[in-house]
Amino acid sequence: MFKLIETRMIVPNMHQLLFEAPEISNQIEPGQFVIIRVEEDGERIPLSVSDWDREAGTITIVFMNVGETTNRLSLLEDGMEVPTLVGPLGNPTEIERFGTVLLIGGCYGIGSIYPIARALKKKKNRVITLLESRSSYLLFWEDKLREFSDELYFITRDGTKGLKGHINRAAEIVNGLERSVDRVIVNGCTYLLRRSSEITAEMGIKTIVSLNPIMIDGTGMCGVCRVSIGSKTKFACVDGPDFDGHMVDWDELFQRRKSYMSEETIPMNTSKCEEHHAAKIRGKKS
Ligand SMILES: Cc1cc2nc3c(=O)[nH]c(=O)nc-3n(C[C@H](O)[C@H](O)[C@H](O)COP(=O)(O)OP(=O)(O)OC[C@H]3O[C@@H](n4cnc5c(N)ncnc54)[C@H](O)[C@@H]3O)c2cc1C
Ligand code: FES
Numbered sequence: 306m307f308k309l310i311e312t313r314m315i316v317p318n319m320h321q322l323l324f325e326a327p328e329i330s331n332q333i334e335p336g337q338f339v340i341i342r343v344e345e346d347g348e349r350i351p352l353s354v355s356d357w358d359r360e361a362g363t364i365t366i367v368f369m370n371v372g373e374t375t376n377r378l379s380l381l382e383d384g385m386e387v388p389t390l391v392g393p394l395g396n397p398t399e400i401e402r403f404g405t406v407l408l409i410g411g412c413y414g415i416g417s418i419y420p421i422a423r424a425l426k427k428k429k430n431r432v433i434t435l436l437e438s439r440s441s442y443l444l445f446w447e448d449k450l451r452e453f454s455d456e457l458y459f460i461t462r463d464g465t466k467g468l469k470g471h472i473n474r475a476a477e478i479v480n481g482l483e484r485s486v487d488r489v490i491v492n493g494c495t496y497l498l499r500r501s502s503e504i505t506a507e508m509g510i511k512t513i514v515s516l517n518p519i520m521i522d523g524t525g526m527c528g529v530c531r532v533s534i535g536s537k538t539k540f541a542c543v544d545g546p547d548f549d550g551h552m553v554d555w556d557e558l559f560q561r562r563k564s565y566m567s568e569e570t571i572p573m574n575t576s577k578c579e580e581h582h583a584a585k586i587r588g589k590k591s
Contacts, residue, residue, distance in 0.1 A: 319369050351493070408421060409497065511551075516532055532561075
């Protein structure tokens, strides 16, 4: 069992979990993820590790409540335990001295881009960070990211912080920079990954995206996370999750992510209420 030291909602619908997991915190690198199961008979879901403390033996996960399992996860309380926390999984993000790197983070990707910023800064890159959200009240970890960013930009749909609009306006930010960008790294929802890649393809800037297809085992055994990169079939869990954004077959990825949509809504529709889940989880623990 893995102990949840602390859980809190950092902005609406976005939760931060601090787990005691020394074996993972000892080995984890930026860009890697864990597979978590909230209950013994629950489904396994992949979540990026957004921060860690090797000395304290802890890892931090930031997740958005989007469905059945993330909802159950959001109902856990300080001190509770989960039966499965497997990792680190996937390949670390490539960290070298690239020059100027633009990091783009949206939704939970604002958290998972943080260790990448930290590692790139350590390698003496110029780190430009761009955070995208619907509104300023959905942004988080601004201070943490500022520490490792030479410049920090925002795009909000309602214009409450930074540029008004959506990621399409990233080109204006890139064009306004003093130095040219050598590499772009994007973490977040599939739309953000795709649109960022389309923009940077037009600008000729190499772009790495962390793909988030549906995963089950996370170890290359089930084939569920199959993606097409160029003309090659890859498994995001063992070959990725980072890939060249200009090579991804985005239409296929969007299609495959919707494969189980009707099944995924069943537990949400049949659940009586959130308290029901909470009571169930608490009951199992005691
Ligand atoms: C390598 C990897 C790392 C990931 N890291 C994180 C992370 O750090 N934090 C995090 O919050 N999520 C992360 N995800 C996505 C996360 O695994 C899913 O959100 C989760 O599996 C949803 O499970 P669920 O049962 O709650 O929702 P489901 O019932 O499976 O899905 C509910 C609905 O939400 C939609 N949905 C599923 N995933 C997402 C998503 N990412 N964004 C928006 N809508 C979605 C589905 O299409 C469906 O319609 C990661 C995925 C991968 C592959
Ligand atoms: S999750 Fe099963 S092969 Fe990748």
